[in-house]
Amino acid sequence: MTRSMVLWCPRWPAEESFEPVAAALDxxxxxxxxxxxxxxxxxxxxAARFYGSEESAAEQLIDAVASLAGEYAEHGEAGERSAASVSLRECQVGIADGLFAGWLAxxxxxxxxxxxxxxxxxDVDVAASGRPELVALLxxxxxxxxxAFAALPASDVLDRxxxxxxxxxxxxxxxxxxxxVARKPPPELTVDAECDPPIDRLDAAAFTGRALxxxxxxxxxxxxxxxxxxxxxxxTEGGEQLTRTWRHDGVLSAAAVADRVRWQLDGWLTGGSTGDGGARPTGGIVRITLMPDDVIPYSGTQTGLWGEAGEGRDRAHRALTHVQGLLGPDAVVTAQPGGGRGQRERTRRVAWDTTDGEPDTVGEPWPGSLPAPNPxxxxxxxxxMEVLDAEGGEVGVTGRCLLTASPKRVRIGREVPVDVVTWAGPWPVAERWWRSDARRYARLQLGLxxxxxxxxxxxxxxxWLEASYD
Known part of the structure; x- marks a missing residue:
């Protein structure tokens, strides 16, 4: 039985190339x-045979990544590099028989x-499957x-x-x-494209990768x-041949393939590594090749209960793909739920075609976050705005996070002051207390x-007024 060893870097910054990490693991x-x-x-x-045990092999991976984290911290700048360094220092390794169980491990x-x-x-929640529609139905x-899902009859799951x-x-x-299944991919499945002139920009590479x-x-x-x-x-123009394997414990759609091609080309063009520990490519890319290394029989997705109603969706998909090709992969974005203390942080903008493989951060502990319901x-x-007490003085919050007086009225901009009938809080938040850009504030809910x-x-x-409730 082939066992899988999986390395997970939590909260890896989406804008940072993962290719240097892959090179370190190589x-x-x-x-x-x-x-x-x-x-x-x-x-x-x-790896377990070479290093003596699975645990020792996992430690070697951790050490390699920790060393890379030190390089990020030493030579990088505050922002993306520091976020990548923190993610690498928090990385974990899990080992299991299957890839899916290895990721959760x-x-x-x-x-x-x-x-x-x-x-x-x-005992793992079905949300770990990463399939929101299936999870909601289950x-x-x-x-x-x-x-409980595994206990269902397999034939019934397939039919339904x-x-x-x-x-x-x-x-x-x-x-x-x-x-x-003893099945090798037919050689004619390989697709490639000549790049003339040579590609040295991510937007051009992503457009070619999407077409492929x-x-x-x-x-x-x-x-x-x-x-x-x-x-x-x-x-590349210099004759370098760069190769990287991408794996998915599921079926790779065209959008998912395009994502991985874009991520990999970003790593080669801007990540400063050729994947074999060498330097950045010396010239532009003259040929891009995609080779399916593992295929399975697949007849497509099941038709919906009321038939196939995706014509409008397909037109929108083609239109957005065309806009991305003209303006770049990050020019079309969509909202995706995320974790955070504030309401704006809980929704982040990601590239429209980015698959949702990110770990679920919504349930992570966020000290100072507001209780449900959300605004x-x-x-x-x-x-x-102003929050006033009964005497017309402004209400404050002490260092012990206590209100200096009960809120009685509020004035928003030039509006006429409105009476406060109920309130809750305050909820204190102390962010990045160890850094020079530390923030300290408190939130309050008011019923008018x-x-x-x-x-x-x-x-x-x-x-400051942040949000309102229905």
């Missing part, structure tokens, strides 16, 4: 595959014993854990939910993602196949006599 063990930026895997068996920092994947996964059916859910069902049961991803998807579909492991290869309207920028409910903040003695 120096420790062969066969490194990137699942996404911040997550990499390699076979555990060979990495988040927990544990080694799952051989044959123990099913028991390890049994929860409505009363299925809350991967163990389709191929992808059946694939996830095998993973939840700790089984191999699919029965072993669409071409690869059409070829795979014509054979009734889907790709789960992809080799990205680039040839309905969050202002783009806080608005200055005109029916409005507000979320306000006091910082440096000034009150």
């Amino acid at each position: 120096a420790v063990t062969p066969g490194v595959e990137i699942l996404r930026p911040g997550l990499a895997a390699c076979p555990a068996r060979g 990495a988040r927990a920092g544990v080694v799952v014993p051989p044959g123990g994947d099913a028991a390890f996964l049994a 929860r409505r059916l009363g299925v809350y854990t991967l163990g 939910f389709g191929f992808d859910a059946a694939y996830m069902h095998r993973l939840a049961a700790g089984e191999p993602p699919r029965p072993t 991803a669409e071409q690869l998807q059409r070829r795979l579909t014509s054979y009734g196949l889907a790709c789960t492991r992809l080799i990205v290869q680039a040839t 309905a309207v969050v202002l783009p920028e806080p608005f200055a 006599s005109d029916g409005r409910a507000l979320l306000v903040r006091i910082e440096a003695g000034a009150w």
Whole structure:
């Protein structure tokens, strides 16, 4: 049985290339595959034999990444580099039989014993599957854990939910993602493109990569196949041949392939590493090649209950793809929930075609965050206001986070003051207390006599309106 060793770097900055990390891992063990930026895997068996045990091999990976974190901190700048350095210092390694269980083991920092994947996964929330629509449906059916999902009959899961859910069902049961099939990808599945003039900018490389991803998807579909492991290869003007393998414990769609090509080309063009520990490429890229290294039979997704109604969605997809090709991959963004103390931090903007493989940070501890429910309207920028006591003086907050007086009235801009009928808080927040840009503030919820409910903040003695509730 092939066991997987997975390295996870929590909160890896989306704007930072992961290629230097992959190069550092290559120096420790062969066969490194990137699942996404911040997550990499390699076979555990060979590394365990070389270093004496699986635990020793995991320590070697941690040491290699920790050394790289020191380089980031020493030579980088505050901002992206420091965020990458922190992520590397917090990285964890997990080992399990399967890749999916290995990823969850990495988040927990544990080694799952051989044959123990099913028991390890049994109590894990179904949200770990990373399939929001399936999770929402399972929860409505009363299925809350991967163990409960795995207990469902496999044939019923396939009939009711389709191929992808059946694939996830095998993973939840700790089984191999699919029965072993002796099948090598047909050589004609490989797609490539000549780049004339040579590409040295990420936007041009991403546009070419997206076109190749669409071409690869059409070829795979014509054979009734889907790709789960992809080799990205680039040839430079100087004759350098750069190669990196990307792995996905699931089916790689055209958008997912395009994402991985863009991430990898970003690493080669701007990340300062060729993947073999060398320097940045000496010239532009003259050829990009995509080779599916592992394929499975795949007949597509199950048709919806009321038929296929995706024509409008497909038109929108083509239009947004065209805009990205003209303006660059980061020119079209969408909102994605995230973790944070404030309401604006809980929604972040990501590239429209970015797949949601990020670890769920919503449930992480955020000291000072507000309790539910969340405000309905969050202002783009806080608005200055006044919170007044019964005598007309401004209310303050002491160093012990106590109000100096009860709020009685508020004045927002030039509005007529409005009476406060109820209030809750304050909730103190101390951010980055160890740095020069530390922040300290407190939030308060106010219910007004005109029916409005507000979320306000006091910082440096000034009150600000942040959001409102319905």
